[in-house]
Amino acid sequence: GAVVSQHPSRVICKSGTSVKIECRSLDFQATTMFWYRQFPKQSLMLMATSNEGSKATYEQGVEKDKFLINHASLTLSTLTVTSAHPEDSSFYICSARDYDTGELFFGEGSRLTVL
Amino acid sequence: KQEVTQIPAALSVPEGENLVLNCSFTDSAIYNLQWFRQDPGKGLTSLLLIQSSQREQTSGRLNASLDKSSGRSTLYIAASQPGDSATYLCAVKGGKFQFGAGTQVVVTP
Numbered sequence: 210g211a212v213v214s215q216h217p218s219r220v221i222c223k224s225g226t227s228v229k230i231e232c233r234s235l236d237f238q239a240t241t242m243f244w245y246r247q248f249p250k251q252s253l254m255l256m257a258t259s260n261e262g263s264k265a266t267y268e269q270g271v272e273k274d275k276f277l278i279n280h281a282s283l284t285l286s287t288l289t290v291t292s293a294h295p296e297d298s299s300f301y302i303c304s305a306r307d308y309d310t311g312e313l314f315f316g317e318g319s320r321l322t323v324l
Numbered sequence: 325k326q327e328v329t330q331i332p333a334a335l336s337v338p339e340g341e342n343l344v345l346n347c348s349f350t351d352s353a354i355y356n357l358q359w360f361r362q363d364p365g366k367g368l369t370s371l372l373l374i375q376s377s378q379r380e381q382t383s384g385r386l387n388a389s390l391d392k393s394s395g396r397s398t399l400y401i402a403a404s405q406p407g408d409s410a411t412y413l414c415a416v417k418g419g420k421f422q423f424g425a426g427t428q429v430v431v432t433p
Contacts, residue, residue: 213367252426253368253413253423258420304368310373311355311373311375312358312373313358313370315360315367316367318365318367
């Protein structure tokens, strides 16, 4: 199957700093990528849909100024957690959709810990 | 609003037994349904994708069926192995992708 690479896999930062997470589709072009947040023992919560060359669409309750999403190319989307606080600590996962088949492929996830 | 339910939430079986995982959804107007596996602290690995026009898909020991009219999909894993221990999630694609909460599977040696 297709490969989606997510980096970094783990990041620890101080409260008030910003953290950027990258999501790359390695062997296909992804016009649409998705960012999720996952709490322990819970399913995925969709945060936003990232569309190449346009603004992201955020789900209700997700602060767009706090979670900045950029999808500047067909293979790269980034999520920046701005002015991170301990409550932002979580597991963030990205996915990309293969346009031809509709199949979703996921990155390995990024564990963010804000001290 | 589409709701996706997975039952049971957890399952433990001895090695060699067949696994049966269920996924139900409330709105039958879907494009496809996808089954994933998630290992602890990892992302999701795609197992099988069933398009709305299909009844089933097979890959190795895995077989997934889809009955749109009744809003159900079942994932069968034959001859389970300890390496099959993971959380299995289903996702349906309607207007958006909607995920179930998952079934946590433990296969004991």
